[in-house]
Amino acid sequence: MSDLVLEGVGAERGGRRVLHGLSARFPAGRLTAVIGPNGAGKSTLLSVCAGLLKPAEGRVLLGERAMAALGRRPLARLRAYLPQNPQVDWPISVERLVALGLTPSLPLFGGVPDHLRRQVEEALEAHDLLDLRERAADALSGGERSRAMLARAAVGDPQILIVDEPTVGLDPRHALDAIRRLRAHADRRRSVIMAIHDLDLAARAADEVLALKDGRVLAAGPVPAVFTAAILTRLYDVPARVVRDEAGIAVRFG
């Protein structure tokens, strides 16, 4: 178990500088929400955290070790990554889709070994997919697909789970469900990093918040410290109010 640390990270996308000298710490076993306006660099930050985008400057550490020093497969066993709106190209079954999450542990040829098959079974059960296992993965509803993809990411029990916009396109019930599953992952002492636009959901589920604006950290810390009217107003350039009641924190804009 170790923290994920970014030190002075600058990153480029399509030749344009998106992140500027960004330093941040994602504590082990905590759920961190990355928030910020469109184009703030949230997805780029997540790609850097996942080791998929090499920073142009600075470094990414996993505890004491540089992430770049880890091999592809060891890194893949350690962390899982779900992009925004993950898709499947072919009509493979949900069970096969979930098993793909074990790719870094599979031998080069042959089927899925027995002990890994058990993990697939557990992930299907934990994500309420047992009835859908034979269904074609490209014929799922939005909520079902979100569950299947989460199961795909969680099947190898990664230490770090990085998810880009897990609730986009989901109705309130399925959005809550997705967030609850990520929370459950963090409750099992696994780190979760998610980029999210829905601030009410973020406030409800997250331990830590990283507020990103123009590729720089505007604020970072526990939810109550970052979810203040002053910080959110500066973050989104819209007057914001933070309502706290027994049900939790709600944010109103305008």
Next chain:
Amino acid sequence: MKGALLIAGLGLALAAAAVASLLAGPVWLDPGQGLAAVLSPHDSLAKLILLDVRLPRLVLGLLVGAILGLSGAVLQGVLRNPLAEPGLLGVSSGASLGAVIAIYYGIGALTPLAPPLFGLAGGLVTAGAALVLARGGGTLALILAGAAVSALAATGVSLALNLAPSPYAAYEIMTWLMGSLADRSWDHVRLAGPFIVAGAVLLGLTARSLDALALGEDQAESLGVNVGATRLLALFGTALGVGAATAVCGAIGFVGLIAPHLTRPFVGHRPGGALLPSALAGAVIVTAADIATRFVRAGADLKLGVFVSLIGAPFFLWLVLRLRRTSP
């Protein structure tokens, strides 16, 4: 297990086609007669036909069909596009251009192996050019670069036809372009075989990555797949294998497109699982078509490439229509 049944079924079909291919032709042999001729220490016409005419032709057909099917399955997986096929990356047209250059300048008249050798070089050059053009870009860049290089090579072939020094040269080029296994010898097998086998090995190594690529490049990369290296394996495997295949028997279309579509439903649409069945299906298709060309008479000899397209194009149309009905 549907996949195992499929492989067993294809294996049986392949064996049947292979036996038929050895026995059928202008001179019919019955199995007992053929076996006796091969086992007898004395030379006979039957032995000559079997070992020096039909066997090399069969082996070459199996190799060519298998590499076309395999390469089609790999390319459809890597490019995440059900319309991808070996011709897409310019390998086939490059190999054609190479062979046509050899025929055009009369080098083919010096040695019968010149067109295949030039063809192989042409396939490798076009694939390399596509790769250099697409460097740093993604899948779409590779498809576009392949299309550009392919168009350029096709123009070269047209130019050669246009400027052909004699009607005879033009006829020879045309004949070669139509694709055939007729009159191929062990020399052709020896020339193309090693390249086809090497290409097949490279292509086979992509299986696991292809499965993960069903999730798109970002997710595949996050699962530890080196997407760039997988693309390189697919391209070089195709250049070597299909380049060599096209070099020895001309352009044979549709096999690489159709074989994966035929077999994929039986392996749960797993892109990596479709590789072996597609190779077997490709081999069955080419061998069966080659047998058919020996009997279908339409005034002149029907060429293998033309015959496969004649069957393949309507079949593909049916496939597209069915796909449209079944998918939302």
